[in-house]
Amino acid sequence: PGSAIIMPKERVAKKTRQHEQIQKQGIHLVRERGQHLLKNPLIVNGIIEKAALRSTDVALEVGPGTGNMTVKLLDQCKRVVACEVDPRMAAELQKRVQGTPASQKLEIMVGDVIKTDLPFFDVCVANLPYQISSPFVFKLLLHRPFFRCAVLMFQREFAQRLVAKPGDKLYCRLSANTQLLARVDHLMKVGKNNFRPPPKVESSVVRLEPRNPPPPINFKEWDGLLRILFNRKNKTLSACFGSGTILLQLCIELRCLVLCCLCVWNSIVEGEGNG
Numbered sequence: 001p002g003s004a005i006i007m008p009k010e011r012v013a014k015k016t017r018q019h020e021q022i023q024k025q026g027i028h029l030v031r032e033r034g035q036h037l038l039k040n041p042l043i044v045n046g047i048i049e050k051a052a053l054r055s056t057d058v059a060l061e062v063g064p065g066t067g068n069m070t071v072k073l074l075d076q077c078k079r080v081v082a083c084e085v086d087p088r089m090a091a092e093l094q095k096r097v098q099g100t101p102a103s104q105k106l107e108i109m110v111g112d113v114i115k116t117d118l119p120f121f122d123v124c125v126a127n128l129p130y131q132i133s134s135p136f137v138f139k140l141l142l143h144r145p146f147f148r149c150a151v152l153m154f155q156r157e158f159a160q161r162l163v164a165k166p167g168d169k170l171y172c173r174l175s176a177n178t179q180l181l182a183r184v185d186h187l188m189k190v191g192k193n194n195f196r197p198p199p200k201v202e203s204s205v206v207r208l209e210p211r212n213p214p215p216p217i218n219f220k221e222w223d224g225l226l227r228i229l230f231n232r233k234n235k236t237l238s239a240c241f242g243s244g245t246i247l248l249q250l251c252i253e254l255r256c257l258v259l260c261c262l263c264v265w266n267s268i269v270e271g272e273g274n275g
Contacts, residue, residue, distance in 0.1 A: 035065070035086070036127075036198070037195060038065070038153070039068070039194060041068070051125055052149070053073070053123060057077045057078060057123050057148075058077065058078060058081065059081070060081050060125075060147075061080060061083070062113050063129065064082040064093055065089055067082075067092070069127070070093060070097075070106070075102075078105070079106075081119050082107070082109065085112050113128070113136065114132055126153065137208070141178070141208070149207060150208045152205070153203055155199075155203060155204075156203055156204045159186060159205075162175065182208045182209055183208070184207070186204060
């Protein structure tokens with residue numbers, strides 16, 4: 001008799017219980033919207049550990065998805081505010097905690113976190129869409145009152161820019177601004193296979209601790225200066241400030257400053273005259 005032909009077994013990707021529930025509900029994850037669920041519980045536990053949570057903390061979670069991290073936050077915090085842009089995901093998260101004591105500790109905000117006024121919180125954790133990484137970082141760092149720390153998932157290259165030092169190839173305006181306002185630490189690398197569906201890029205987890213008190217500067221003016229300096233990194237400072245466009249811009253801003261000073265001075269003089 002001829003030898004039997006053994007067909008190789010087809011490997012079937014394992015699916016988490018939450019992912020199966022999402023599929024049953026007809027919810028499709030959209031890569032373009034940055035919907036990549038963190039499925040590895042070891043990574044989730046690592047992020048929770050690095051956040052150094054306290055029982056009295058209010059935690060802000062951005063991009064909770066189906067709640068893999070949310071339920072662990074609820075175990076350790078006084079209250080969790082979860083901000084989710086997708087109403088379908090928010091409904092799944094609500095169902096996951098419904099009927100449990102944790103439901104009393106969870107508040108779900110549905111909407112775009114960049115356009116939303118952030119509530120008070122002590123700690124922030126986020127696995128947010130990578131396309132809003134930069135605006136979210138600065139929304140976070142300019143938020144008042146101060147929070148204690150944030151543990152955030154970013155695209156690997158973005159995370160490397162956050163922690164880059166002067167002289168590094170990746171050092172840029174983002175690096176300078178972030179490190180001006182916060183202490184930044186790279187915590188761990190996260191491979192793309194830890195997500196479902198896997199993103200096209202590798203990821204990293206970063207910890208931010210706001211500098212309190214903040215540096216005594218006008219951040220808008222400082223950022224404008226850095227914008228000029230980093231616009232053409234290979235030019236000297238004199239070349240950056242010597243271009244006609246930049247000189248015109250500086251003259252306009254200086255003129256505005258002088259006019260503001262004159263207005264303030266006139267109001268003071270008029271006030272004294274009326275007195």
